[in-house]
Amino acid sequence: MVYFFVSFTPEKTQVNQKELLKFELEIDSLRLVEIENKKPKIYPFNPNFITDYKGYTLGMTTEEIDRLLAFRKQDKWVNSVQEFQNVTKVSDSFLAIISPYFKFPEWVTNPKPKTFTTYQYNNQPKTFEQKQDLNTASALQLQKVNGIGEGYSKRIIAYRDKLGGFIADIQLREVYGLSPEVIDRVVEQFTVKTPKQVEKINLNTASIEQLVTIQYIDYEVAHHIIEQRTLREGYQSLDDLLKVKSFPSNKIEIIKLYLKLN
Structure with a gap:
């Protein structure tokens, strides 16, 4: 009988502590990079357009x-970091983190210096016939109005093109940045003479699908409109929508431009 002797004693492995520490540091570094990459990136944004979800992620x-x-x-606008804090009541520490990403319009951050140009005012308001058509006005024509520069004139025309033409002067309120005073000066010189033709929706027979095609009416509001219509057995006035x-x-x-009764 032959016996074999086998040693089960584990071999001792010499571990270089410096190499091990270096390896651990590399692992930690890679882990930190991965964590940083998973963080949602913040890009410059206008705080006026923060939604529920955007605010949550911030x-x-x-x-x-x-x-x-x-x-x-x-219909109010935040035009500075301080005003944002005054409105939202966020803490100073939180404001310091997100405010560097705020991006306000050029006319807010770099307002043009006021020029003291002498204008000759005619107290006699222009008649409808004397005014120019807002739906055909060029950028250069619009820029003749005090307060309308190249940026605003392009913005008015871009919004007009988006709509396919203005229906009424009141739609100028929807052009971002135009103050009521500037709008008043525009409509002193311009008015909608060739309004865009739209097929108005009958408020008392419209379906939810028809109502949501109107700007500012979503499915929730459309549902409430029809619910109130049923309870009232029909609307007597478009202003009854204010009770919805x-x-x-x-x-x-703006919404009334697209609606009719019976």
Whole structure:
């Protein structure tokens, strides 16, 4: 009988502590890079257009988001970092993190210096016939209005093209950045003479699918409109929409352009 002796004693492995530490540091570094890459990247944005989801991803509380949305619902605009904090009540530390990404319009961040040009005003308002057609006005013609520069004139025409033509002067309110004073000066010189032809929707027979084709009416509002219509057995006036739950009352005049009764 032959016996074999086998040693099961594990071999000792010499570990270089410096190499091990270096390896661990590399692993930690890669892990940090991976974590950083998974973080949502923040790009410059206009804080006036923060949505519920955008605010959540930025780290805003529900109350802070609601304050901003309520402020914007009044057709008001945040035009500075300080005003953003005044409206939302965010903390100084949080503001310091997100404010570097705020991007306000050029006319807010770099307002043109006021020029003291002498204008000759005619107290006699222009008649409809004397005014130029807002739907055919060129950028250069619009720029003759005090307060309308190259940027605003292009913005008015771009919005006009998007709509396929203005229906009424009131739609100038939807051009971002135009103040009420500037709009008043525009309509002193221009008016819609060739309005875009639209087939108005009958408020008392419209379906949800028809209502949501109107700007500012979503499915929730459309549902409430039809619900109220059923309870009232029909609307007697377009202004009755102001009593509908969640209806954007500040946009009633725009919405009425697309509706009719019976």
